[in-house]
Amino acid sequence: MKYLEYKGYTGSIEYSPEDNLLYGKVLGVRGLISFEGETGKSLEEDFHEAVDVYLTDCKEKGKSPEKPFKGSFNVRIPAALHQKAALLAIETKTSLNNFVAEAIRSKVTNEPV
Template sequence: MNNTISYKGYTGTVEFSETDGIFYGKVVGIRALISYEGTNAKDLIDDFHNAVDDYLIVCREEGISPEKAYKGGFNVRISPELHKAAALYALSHQISLNNFVEQAIKNQLKEKVL
């Protein structure tokens, strides 16, 4: 089961509240809070689309650029020992640390996502 939905380059979560009897979610990968809900799947998707469209309209009206999710840069916290080992491995293989991390992530996700 896929617990995400996509629209205009934005990805949102799909959750269900048994207590309230509603589906709900929020756009992930950006700082702005864009949330939506619905009593069924169609309503949830419609509200998600409307929420994203409203966000884009507000950005345009305020003259600001809408945030883009997953721009390709992120910070990772690891132990100093692992950081050193990865840096030395990359150096000894004449690749950048960024390239080493990118390849490691690709290898891990190869069968699952990409």
Template structure:
């Protein structure tokens, strides 16, 4: 079972509140709060799609570009020794640090 869904390039979470008896979620990876809910899977998906469409229409009406999630760039904080070891491994593989980390991360999630 997947706990996310995707629409127009936006990824939304899927959660369930036993107390309220509803499914709910929010669009992940952007600063704007876009939330949605439904009493069943179909209504959750419909509300997610509607919330994304509303957000895109609002941005267009305000003349601003909508935020894009997961632009392919992120910063991480690691220990200096870990950084050093990554550079050593990347160099040994004749790769840049960026290439080495990208390839390693891709292998981890595939």
């Protein structure tokens, strides 16, 4: 799947054959910020406008805009897997955080660990 990028925000791209319409939402934020368009160009323009409106609304309300994909998240895994990862991290003289980051990096870039 391809994505739209603007001012640090990422938007999804979906298609509704029933409506003959492209649509999407801003990913990585809790609130719903959606956009649509009949062409790729109009979808991208509406995405930019949606992000700009969100940022303006936050500024007018005196609140900080939510930062998408801030680099921190909780992961729940089985205790046995947690133990194996923690022990391997110790053996390789790295933190569990770095061990997990490297495992994810390897998976998303299709490189072996």
